[in-house]
Amino acid sequence: MRKIFFLLPVLLFAFSPALGYYDDFTTYDSYYSIIDPCNNVSTAPLVISAAGTDTSNITVDAVSFRDGGKSIRWDKTGLTSVTTQVSRSGMASINMAALTTGVLQFWYYLPSIVGNWNRAAANISSDSTYSIGGNNATVATSVPLLTSLATNTWNYFKVNLPAWPASVDQTAIKSWSVEFISSTATATCTAIRLDDIRVVSANNTTNGVWSEDSGVWSIYNNSGTKVYRQNGNCDIANPQLLLNKFYKDFIATVDVNVQSANAQYAGLVLNQNVSDSSYYLYNFNAQTRGFEIKKFNGSALVNATSTAAATTTTAATNFTYSLKVVSKSGVLYCYHSIDSGATWCSADYSFQETGSIAGRLGFLAGSTAGDATVYFTNLVIQPLPYAITATAGDGRVDISCNSDAKAGEVVSYNIYRGTVSKTYGTALTTTTSPGYTDIGVSNGVTYYYAVTANVNTSSSTNVETPLALAEEVAIVPHAGIKISNNPFTPNGGAAFSKASFSVFNQINEDVSMLIYKPNGTLVANLNAGNTSVVWSSGALSSTISWDGKNNSGRIVDGGVYVWQIKVGGSVAGKGTVVLAK
Amino acid sequence: MKNLVLAVLVLVSAVAQAAFFDSGQGARPTGLGEAFVAVADDANAMYYNPAGMIQIKMLSTTATYTGYMEGLSDSFAAIVVPVPGYGAIGISWLGLTAASSYSESTLKVAYAYPITKQYTLGLALKMLSKSYTLDSVAAGNPFFSSTSASGLGLDVSFFGRLSEGIAVGVSIENINAPDINVGSSDPVPMNIRFGGRYKFDKSLLVSLEGDLNGEDVKVKGGSEYWLDPGLMKDLGAVDSEIGFRGGVGYGNNSYLNVDLGFSFYLPSKIADLRFDYSFTMPLMYIEGAGTHRFSICITDPRPAFNL
Known part of the structure; x- marks a missing residue:
């Protein structure tokens, strides 16, 4: 018996804080x-x-x-x-x-x-x-x-x-x-x-050296030329990776030079999965002279998703091309260029990857058919802002987004706003952090926001990621919930016998309210249904009131009560209201 | 006779409804699920059962801050002074504010009188005050001839130590149902607590309590365990001690709370300090609600020592 009571506080407490004392050195x-x-x-x-x-x-x-x-x-x-x-x-x-x-x-x-x-x-x-x-x-x-x-x-x-x-x-x-x-x-x-x-x-002078300069990766060989040189065979189970760096949404471009028609792999490693090391390879195969997308699972080629038609009619010796990959919202788009990026093909491939998107990048080059020197140069990675969110306020909108950029990669963010989808004009503002509070908005108006990043590259400190690829979010600023007649007096005159809650209800959903004592005891459960009225620029507002009665129909005692209002099943707000006697 | 007493208690409580709400005070009592009426062995007794002050052997204080949600918080402080041979006296203050629209406070003085070695009677007198701040609409309400009111409340409590480990407690608060209003009748209802606790030894206690407040009926229970002092010494924290506790409260009207807490007892040359923390999770309350409480106490050695 004693053990049972001993375990009660210990077990309950043990479940409460999710404290982690194990240091896995991830921060290092x-x-x-x-x-x-x-x-x-x-x-x-x-x-x-x-x-x-x-x-x-x-x-x-x-x-x-x-x-x-x-x-x-x-x-x-x-x-x-x-x-x-x-x-x-x-x-x-x-x-x-x-x-x-x-x-x-x-x-x-x-x-x-x-x-x-x-x-x-x-x-x-x-x-x-x-x-x-x-x-x-x-x-x-x-x-x-x-x-x-x-x-x-x-x-x-x-x-x-x-x-x-x-x-x-x-x-x-x-x-x-x-x-x-x-x-x-x-x-x-x-x-x-x-x-x-x-x-x-x-x-x-010794081999290749990775180099990182604010979002631009360069690789140098012993003659001072920017290059990552892969000579001979390579282990497809272990591609050359940029580790511990995960880009959810990004644009990556790289120039590739294939010296030998032996080259079988010469492309970008995409979305290596952390758990099983599988990855995609967007690749030029010098042996078939075509661009391919392949998937490797560990050391095995599990799916040759597609193979493009031969791009060159002659042997691919000293053949130079460029690759561009855009990853956006879980979809990968792959492009190539054979004129140093002046023009890009229509996407060779685009595909939606299921499951989590690792976003880890790298290279793979080599051949099973003898020497196949491949040079990679001018790798540029532009991390795209993603998961943009907008929170409506009273005459304000709070914008935030995520970015996988590391220090030095992104100089600033451009915030775009429009009242028509995908139509923004010039940037509303430029910020150094991926967030902004816009107070130049009117309640009831639908606004569309997008965020781009200004990325450091070798040629510029301010290359903006394409606005066309930016996520868009729509939001309607509103006053939220406003209480009128607080404190209210159910035993006083009829004009002051209820507390009124004006609730933003854009699509005229059901509005309900719960009233509690501060200690968690339920007092009343109210439902106003969908009784919205137009209040500003097409936006709707509902009114729900509490007359001080509990679920038994009796007027409760004076004091402070806690309310929670739901619109369409989602919590729209909570707060306190005072009943006076 | 017992049935008659219970019937009277239920009848009296049923005619009243809370105004000065009982939301629990003190991180240690709330960590016990607010089942504290028969524990009442530190300065928190001023809130739950002043008769329990008889267990306190030296000057004890406590102070607690509670933030329920944005704009709603309260603060509680109490001092208990034992009077050898005559029991103990105490004074406490409780203040609540609600989003600049409402505030209330309770100033209480109490005396624990030892009837016998086993049984103690507690009496408390308190000044209850409340004040409203009107919004632009309510400002035109003729009901508010005044925006504040106050009155006196009376509490009677009882603490009985039946054996070395078993104790019982009863607290009847606002027994006079003071009517504190600015325009229409608003009696502060009677709140009745009764329960028992059992101490297995100096490290472990369990407590059970029933609360009656108007239409609300609650059952609360909790347990407290203090780690072996030798363990803390081995860890290099000589003389300090750590206690853990957990509790549950269940009642009608969707009341279901789970409580967790711990204490860190730190003796020093100036004062023996105890830091209490609790977290209350109402499971059938508004979404995202959970209450953290922090208390700092000058106290006897860990209360469970007082067998």
């Missing part, structure tokens, strides 16, 4: 991390964490990323297994030989700062082992941190790499380091954590 995951089964990518996001105290240079020793160009998979295990040491020598060495121009970016996290830690700098330097003319030397520069030193939060750092003297043999540079330096000798930082270290390079 690198984004844009890369899996490269083809051993052809040398740099992946690097995560470093360290704890310690240093009174002058707040540094963490280098964690070398010198793996000879082999791919590294940074996953949960990788995040926790990285170890570092505390020293004054700097940290985060990155194997970026011959890095001459480009961008360095990373996220940094400072749990706490004790003392006067003045504006820090990121010292970017080569290591001390490379040689110029037989003499050891270093090359270094100091770049002030452009972002804040706020603690207990992730700060984003991004800076253009410095130009180097022409005399420097850049190919001899073996590594780089980044150093946080205090201008005083008294400051202490208890720990520093770096995440998502990524270098956007204009030149890289």
Whole structure:
């Protein structure tokens, strides 16, 4: 018996809060991390964490990323297994030989700062082992941190790499380091954590390097040409992916050059499913000289959905084309161009994917028929705002939407409004967040809203996603529910014996109201039916009243009561009303 | 005789209807499903059963804030001072505001008089006040010759400790049904609580209560369990303790509440503090309703110690 009562509070309490103490490190995951089964990518996001105290240079020793160009998979295990040491020598060495121009970016996290830690700098330097003319030397520069030193939060750092003297043999540079330096000798930082270290390079001498620059992905080969080069066979079970990045709605374009007619796979990986790794491939098959959409389930081709007619009449050697994929509301549209994007075909394919849309993107290239070098260049991803919602208010509309954009990808959002569907004119306003409160509206009028994003690309910082692809939402601002004659006096004169509720009822649905005491006891259940009247610009309003009687027909006592009104079965509002005696 | 008493209680309650609503006060009592009339062993006794103050051995206070929904909230505070050999005295204040259109308050003083070692009588006198704020339409209502009213209410309560673990309690509130109105009769109805509790040991108690208020009849029950102090010590929280509780309330007129709560007891050199939290989920109420309550108390060691 005792156990039963013991279990009652414990079990009840256990079900109440959905508290999760398990840390799966999802908040630490690198984004844009890369899996490269083809051993052809040398740099992946690097995560470093360290704890310690240093009174002058707040540094963490280098964690070398010198793996000879082999791919590294940074996953949960990788995040926790990285170890570092505390020293004054700097940290985060990155194997970026011959890095001459480009961008360095990373996220940094400072749990706490004790003392006067003045504006820090990121010292970017080569290591001390490379040689110029037989003499050891270093090359270094100091770049002030452009972002804040706020603690207990992730700060984003991004800076253009410095130009180097022409005399420097850049190919001899073996590594780089980044150093946080205090201008005083008294400051202490208890720990520093770096995440998502990524270098956007204009030149890289070893293999290909992924590069990310505010929504534009570029890949470079050892001659400085933007390219992702896949030479030879590739494992279709593990395509080259942009991981931890999910775009629900997006536009992706990429230029592809196929060097050999052997190339069997040379296209974009679409919507890889997280649970079973299945994905679609929008692909040019150089062997058949046609564009295809295929679906792979793990390592197997499960469905050759369709194969387009041959596009070229000659052997596809050094054949250049462009692919464009639009994902919108669960539908994928696939286009190709053979004139560098000047003109696009009508959609090769469009299909609705069932189930959840993962939206993970990537590449796949290779052949089972020998060498098949393929180059991918100029991948541009524009995340589209989606799930736009509008909430009506009294003379106002609150607009919000979702966006899968990561920091730096989207500069701003354009909000469009019209009174005719798909007809907006110029943008109503431009905001930096995916939301806006429009107070320039009239109650009872139907408005249509759409949102586009202005995306950073390599050629511009303000490329607007197509308005034609933007979701549209219709909304009628209204006054909601308004109470009149509050407090009301059922024992007074007839004119003041009821509390009246004016309810917005656009399509003349049934209106009902529940009256409760504040402790949850039901008092009255009222139904006004559909008794709407036109009140403004075609919008309808219903009136429902409470005369202070309970379900037994007796006038209840004075005090505050809680009401809830439903219109057409949906809660339209709730609040309090006062009965006075 | 018992049947006669019960019949009278039901008859008296049936003629009244709530005005100063009983929505429960204190995060600990509400975590117990508001089945507190026979528990009443901390300053919340001022609300549920002043006779229960006899169990309090040192000055105790409590303060609770409750937000029911946007625009509707109340606050409760109480102080209990034991008077060795003469029982205990207490004072409390309860205030409610409703969306700038209505407010009410109750100021109560109470005395717990030990009739015998086992039985205690509680008496309370309270000042009830209410005030209306009129909207533009109601402002023209000639009914409102005044927008505020007040009156005196009287509560009688009883607490009996039948054995080491068993206790019973009865509280009859507004026994004089004070008529507090601005224009027409509006008596504050009698509210009757009665129930019992059983303490298995210093860690576990269960409580059961019946409430009669006008046409509303409710049955409430709850249980409270305090973790082994040794466990908290092992966790490094020396002297502090944690208790959990849960409760259910069921009644006519669609009343069905589930309550959960916990307490954190933290002794210190200045005062022994206890933080209480509860969450009440009315299952047949307006959609999206759920009430969080937070209380801070200066109190005896965890109440369940007082066997």
